[in-house]
Amino acid sequence: MTTTGIRQPQHLKEITSTKENRTSTQFDELDRVLGGGAVKGSLVLLGGDPGIGKSTLLLQVCGELAQKQTVLYVSGEESPTQIKMRAQRLEIDSEQLYIYSETDMSEIRQQVNEMKPDFLIIDSIQTMNEPELDAVVGSVTQVKEVTSELMKIAKNDQITVFVVGHVTKSGGIAGPKILEHMVDTVLYFEGEAHHAYRIIRSVKNRFGAANEIGMFEMKGEGLAEVKNPSAIFLDERLPNSTGSAVVVSMEGTRPILVELQALVTPTAFGNAKRTSTGLNTHRVALIMAVLEKRGGLLLQNQDAFLKATGGVRLDEPAIDLAIAVAIASSYKEKEINQTDCFIGEIGLTGEIRRVTQIEDRIKEARNLGFKRVYIPKNNLKESLRQSEGIEIVPVVSIQQALNYLF
Numbered sequence: 001m002t003t004t005g006i007r008q009p010q011h012l013k014e015i016t017s018t019k020e021n022r023t024s025t026q027f028d029e030l031d032r033v034l035g036g037g038a039v040k041g042s043l044v045l046l047g048g049d050p051g052i053g054k055s056t057l058l059l060q061v062c063g064e065l066a067q068k069q070t071v072l073y074v075s076g077e078e079s080p081t082q083i084k085m086r087a088q089r090l091e092i093d094s095e096q097l098y099i100y101s102e103t104d105m106s107e108i109r110q111q112v113n114e115m116k117p118d119f120l121i122i123d124s125i126q127t128m129n130e131p132e133l134d135a136v137v138g139s140v141t142q143v144k145e146v147t148s149e150l151m152k153i154a155k156n157d158q159i160t161v162f163v164v165g166h167v168t169k170s171g172g173i174a175g176p177k178i179l180e181h182m183v184d185t186v187l188y189f190e191g192e193a194h195h196a197y198r199i200i201r202s203v204k205n206r207f208g209a210a211n212e213i214g215m216f217e218m219k220g221e222g223l224a225e226v227k228n229p230s231a232i233f234l235d236e237r238l239p240n241s242t243g244s245a246v247v248v249s250m251e252g253t254r255p256i257l258v259e260l261q262a263l264v265t266p267t268a269f270g271n272a273k274r275t276s277t278g279l280n281t282h283r284v285a286l287i288m289a290v291l292e293k294r295g296g297l298l299l300q301n302q303d304a305f306l307k308a309t310g311g312v313r314l315d316e317p318a319i320d321l322a323i324a325v326a327i328a329s330s331y332k333e334k335e336i337n338q339t340d341c342f343i344g345e346i347g348l349t350g351e352i353r354r355v356t357q358i359e360d361r362i363k364e365a366r367n368l369g370f371k372r373v374y375i376p377k378n379n380l381k382e383s384l385r386q387s388e389g390i391e392i393v394p395v396v397s398i399q400q401a402l403n404y405l406f
């Protein structure tokens, strides 16, 4: 066996481990989705629709980071003057923040070599160009090549790199999806452009938990952190309305309470319509089928519209029970108590199945003033530790829950 210059397999026991070196972005909401701050030498992809606030967030982050470290912000989309205007609006005036309007990767590489910044921002991946490649800017080939180039910069020079990727509707420009497997961390900015709230979600993280969320509000002077999202999601609840039920959903390590709404009305013409906003349509269809078959609700000739309020997208099993209750409440035109909330997965036989992290969920519900929580019976044992100040109602089946409620 030769050992000349070729990497050899190492004994796991002999490999030394180092704790990753992290820097706080000074935004708790962002630090959390990164797994506790930005990891030195990592490549982070920030995806989202155009205009959602990616450049704004990164410029704000740069403003904080450049108080102590060197930051190079490369923009292929805006001129330095435009960025300066935005920076003034955001009241950013940091010593060590460098703005560089460039799209040519060989120029960028040279600047990075000279400056050796601690942080490098690339806004956006779709505007960058590797001149040696015979492919148009924004194409899959270009975008992938530039990304692997940035990965080398991150790893070899131990520079933390943030890359912006616009989610694209047309096929001509490559979207951030195709880069997910190449980078360390993938964050997506969610929210509706005409709503002020923005959710940043980690869908992949080599240095932390995936599915963690952070919440921001877009204001006149940039993005502001929202420390208590539940309060926002419940903010506009109408008292005594039917078709509304509150769920405690785990988003990463954080429990949030969200109002789920259902509007069930007789189908006037043709096939029954089913639409949902912020909820998985298949999940809703399955729950409606279970309600019909096991709960005795005649839903086949009813249109149903479902919504998770506040622009949030929920997709975890524990939201099933609240969806079912909201639908039943609208169908029966009977309201749910304002201080009740619901946790539980529904199985095909109508059973309410155990969920994860029940204690954290109940604690959050109690903190927000809820007085009663419906949970899967199989979760009862762990729940009892949190039973002070909140009534816990264990249920085994959807039939039982409906009997209890209506």
Ligand code: TYD
Pocket (backbone or CB within 6 Å): 048, 049, 050, 051, 052, 053, 054, 055, 056, 057, 086, 089, 090, 218, 219, 220, 221, 222, 223
């Ligand atoms: P931007 O960060 O440019 O979006 P992206 O980089 O994801 O394409 O955000 C642009 C929107 O944000 C634009 O519609 C204006 C709005 N905005 C504010 O409301 N307040 C602000 O302080 C800033 C800088 C932008």
Ligand code: MG
Pocket (backbone or CB within 6 Å): 054, 055, 056, 077, 123
């Ligand atoms: Mg931008």
